[in-house]
Amino acid sequence: MAHTVTHPITIENAEKSYAEFSAYARDTGSETVVFDLAGLEEIDSAGLAVFHRLQSTLEHDNRRLEFENIPERVRQLFELSHFDEPSDEIETPPPPKNELERIGLIALDTWQDMRSMLGYIGRVTLALIWSFKYPKKVRWGDVVRYVQETGANALPIVGLMSALVGLVIAFSSAIQLKQFGANIFIADLIGIGVSREIGPLMAAILLIARSGSAFAAEIGTQKISEEIDALTVMGLKPVPYLVIPRIIATLITLPLLTIFADFFGVAGGMVIAQFSLDVSPTIFVTRLGEAVSLWDISSGVMKSFFFAILIAGVGCYRGMETSGGAMGVGRSTTQSVVSGIFLLVIADSIFVVLFQYLGLN
Amino acid sequence: MDGERKAVMRVRDLEVSFGDNLVLSDISFDVYEGEILVILGESGCGKSTLMRHMLMLRRPQGGTVHYGDLNLVEASENELDRVRRDFGVLFQSGALFKSLTLGDNVAMPAREFTKLSEETIEELVSLKLEMVGLGGKQNLMPSELSGGMQKRGGLARAMVLDPKVLFFDEPSAGLDPVTSAALDHLIITLNESLGITMVVVTHELPSIHAIAHRAIMLGKDRAGILAEGTPDELRNSGHPRVNAFFHRERLEENGAA
Incomplete structure (x- = not known):
């Protein structure tokens, strides 16, 4: 059983579409949620984001998102946005240093700053x-x-x-x-x-x-x-x-x-x-x-x-x-x-x- | 080129880091007299950083850079100042002093380091400006010049005291193809007529093919020098990254390493 998408999914109706799709996913309860895209004539980046979002929520519950009858143009878009691959992990900045490390870093910085200042004073005096x-x-x-x-x-x-x-x-x-x-x-x-x-x-x-x-x-x-x-x-x-x-x-x-x-x-x-x-x-x-x-x-x-x-x-x-x-x-x-x-x-x-x-x- | 080339600059095992971040390591190469050496590589591989360290604008964390018999890494500021008079540098933006006219910019090294009379300096300035195609523009301020003209102005200033080695930091960056080709032509002409050794940092393929006698390609992620040779040798090298660079190909992330 697949859910047939008949309307365009664009920035105009992205949130509404997401509500519709996730309601369907919830109602079917099956492990693989299938969408029939034969009738999908128009999709923009917001539409792609809707499917991405749906996919990650489903993945979270160990379920899968699948598509049927993807029109050629939409397929290209899907490829471009790497639908089939797990999404890249968002790089996290290095964890904040603990207090001791921070104090040490500040001390080192201050030391560097003072050294360069001292060098500058020396150069100015000489000059x-x-x-x-x-x-x-x-x-x-x-x-x-x-x-x-x-x-x-x-x-x-x-x-x-x-x-x-x-x-x-x-x-x-x-x-x-x-x-x-x-x-x-x-x-x-x-x-x-x-x-x-x-x-x-x-x-x-x-x-x-x-x-x-x-x-x-x-x-x-x-x-x-x-x-x-x-x-x-x-x-x-x-x-x-x-x-x-x-x-x-x-x-x-x-x-x-x-x-x-x-x-x-x-x-x-x-x-x-x-x-x-x-x-x-x-x-x-x-x-x-x-x-x-x-x-x-x-x-x-x-x-x-x-x-x-x-x-x-x-x-x-x-x-x-x-x-x-x-x-x-x-x-x-x-x-x-x-x-x-x-x-x-x-x-x-x-x-x-x-x-x-x-x-x- | 003949077999017995004399190395003007010798870089050995250069290592550069910013804080904990190692940017360049294992960089060794020679710059031969009279050649145009192109340093190339993908964006962010440290080409410009390498140049800044050859000029000792920042001291490297390891390795040596010899100019003649002097190891610049350990040279004193005064020794460096003396050596730098043999160098000319064209910075990416031209780096003309915005508060001086083009003529004063070009005249500056001559006024500072020579005992030439003002009349001679003026002649010298118009000569150099003529060379880079900016004849008669000495009284304009840098802000009144286009980007390409500012670069050529920077080149005139870099050449005013006939340097032995000229460095170029991305000479064609931000220039249209026509202006960029004209600048390439200027570089070749200057090299052939004055015999100046040139070190050019760039990633523009047409420029590389037009001007390079020899090229070294830096790898990303501190991989050292990937390949060294004439542009033709590099283009036909087996290395996937070098290949991709010279054929403007997309590199699949997993395929190359």
């Missing part, structure tokens, strides 16, 4: 020394371009953000200062706070966001389009060629941006001093001269040299480590910002402790 020894070999044209890109073009945003932060800090402290009648000390607070921490940090954070990420994306794109390989096989080392100009450019721009940020941060505080605390600009500036030492300003600027190497170095490193297409470039860019800010805060904390310890206050 920096080399470029001080042979300044003529540095690609100054690129340096100028990056100075423009990382410095000049960043002025408006650095100025605006620093002024706003100066404004906010002054405003939130104004209330407290007023309570003690210590209005004049707004100049101390803003002057020292901005020149030591806010200025250098604002400039550095904006440099990470604007330029560290751009370095990672630029170099990452060059990496995935084989440009870095091309450099290497030409005998041009990627570090002196791509990284050093960027580091030198940020070494020039970040200290200048820091001074710029200092200036606007203090200006922001001065506005609040005038309007909320009745400290006139003249008094503010006079007090500023007494409160802020040269060391306050120069320590901030000094830190920014280290930050510059850090930020450009990390951005370029993430770029060079890029792999895996467009997504890889995105990942590197994100990584450059995340690890840039992380390392920035760590480095800044070290400086605070170091200055304290050395008695440089």
